[in-house]
Amino acid sequence: MQKTLKNVKIPLMSNMNTSELMKVGAHYGYTRTRRHPSAKPFVKSSTNGVDFIDLEKTEAQIDEAVKFLKTVLDANKQVVFVGSKPEMKQIVKEISLAVGQPYIADRYIGGTFTNYPQIRKRIEKLHDLLKKKENGELSVYTKKEQLLIQKDIERLDRNFGGLTNLEGLPGALIIVDSKKESMCVDEAIRMNIPVVALCNTDCDNKVIDYPIVINEAAPQVVRALLESIKTIFNK
DSSP: OOOOOOSOOOOOOOSSSHHHHHHTTEEEEEEEEGGOOGGGGGGGEEEEEEEEOOHHHHHHHHHHHHHHHHHHTTEEEEEEEOOOTTTTTHHHHHHHHTTTEEOSSSSSOOOTTTTTTHHHHHHHHHHHHHHHTTGGEEEEEEEGHHHHHHHHHHHHHHHGGGTTOOOSSEEEEEEOOOTTTHHHHHHHTTHHHHHHEETTSSSOOGGGGGEEETTTSSHHHHHHHHHHHGGGGOO
């Protein structure tokens, strides 16, 4: 599914050039023993067994991914941000909320995309319970019943709270760490949902439509990249 990089670079993200990527540590890969074969073309060098990513290729990948995301937004389609690693959750949530897009920042629930109609019912239940709570309609229940309902709200919010504004299958996903979110990637492939993914050297980037080979294990790298991508949602 991987797209071929174009020779002509599209200057859409000048604030994330090779120099800026280097400053935040985007070039650090994993050890050579953990390298996935698909990452080899994106490794510039190895020192003491540690791979260093070719940031010129990363910059080209970012530009290509941004160009694609702009077409999704121009078509008025939604983009879901996905990233459940503990150190990335808050970043993913902050960025997605800032641009008004859905997000998954906790454990990916199987069937979110392949069985979306059923997931939609769970989201609608969450909407309904929150509305009843806000209107004071839960007061007719006993304290024990209200406690159980509150636990149900918390569970639904944890699983689907970031998807309450999802109107249907999205036009694209932005995934932090395609290896960690492999179930999400698999479902996206089955449902023909294009994926933009931050992939370190241990990821299989060939199954990703728009891979960005980068040090996605570092919060400062993920924040800098997503902050840059965020700018296209405000245009």
